[in-house]
Amino acid sequence: MESSSPGVVQCRKGPDDEPVMQDLRRKVDGIFTEREKVGRMMTYFLEDLSLPPLNAEKMLDLHNKIRKYVPDEFQNDPIYAAPSVAEEDDAKAAKQARRQHRAAMPKTAKENSDRRAATADEGAQATKKQKTVNTQSAVV
Numbered sequence: 001m002e003s004s005s006p007g008v009v010q011c012r013k014g015p016d017d018e019p020v021m022q023d024l025r026r027k028v029d030g031i032f033t034e035r036e037k038v039g040r041m042m043t044y045f046l047e048d049l050s051l052p053p054l055n056a057e058k059m060l061d062l063h064n065k066i067r068k069y070v071p072d073e074f075q076n077d078p079i080y081a082a083p084s085v086a087e088e089d090d091a092k093a094a095k096q097a098r099r100q101h102r103a104a105m106p107k108t109a110k111e112n113s114d115r116r117a118a119t120a121d122e123g124a125q126a127t128k129k130q131k132t133v134n135t136q137s138a139v140v
Contacts, residue, residue: 056091
């Protein structure tokens with residue numbers, strides 16, 4: 001978006017294609033929002049979004065596994081800070097739950113396979129093949 005035309009963007013299908021102008025301004029009764037109003041809205045009324053919370057497992061791994069390889073000047077960066085006790089407990093509980101789930105998956109798959117085989121055996125009844133009579137005989 002250019003400052004000369006707020007609310008209007010250029011779209012391209014590929015890097016070599018000609019740009020197509022797309023007006024994103026709100027249209028009320030067929031009339032676009034004025035350019036000056038869009039500029040004011042972009043300048044004064046946009047709020048910065050807060051950062052999403054860090055993943056407790058990721059924080060624990062960064063602190064325990066990666067921090068020792070980070071140069072000294074970046075060791076105190078908040079991204080490598082030790083997680084709180086509660087966050088560490090949450091991370092450990094999530095890892096343990098995932099391990100248990102993965103360990104149970106092969107057992108569950110085997111039970112499902114056995115159940116399907118048993119269901120197929122109960123529902124399947126052997127049928128005799130019908131003999132087909134060849135009406136065309138070869139004359140030699």
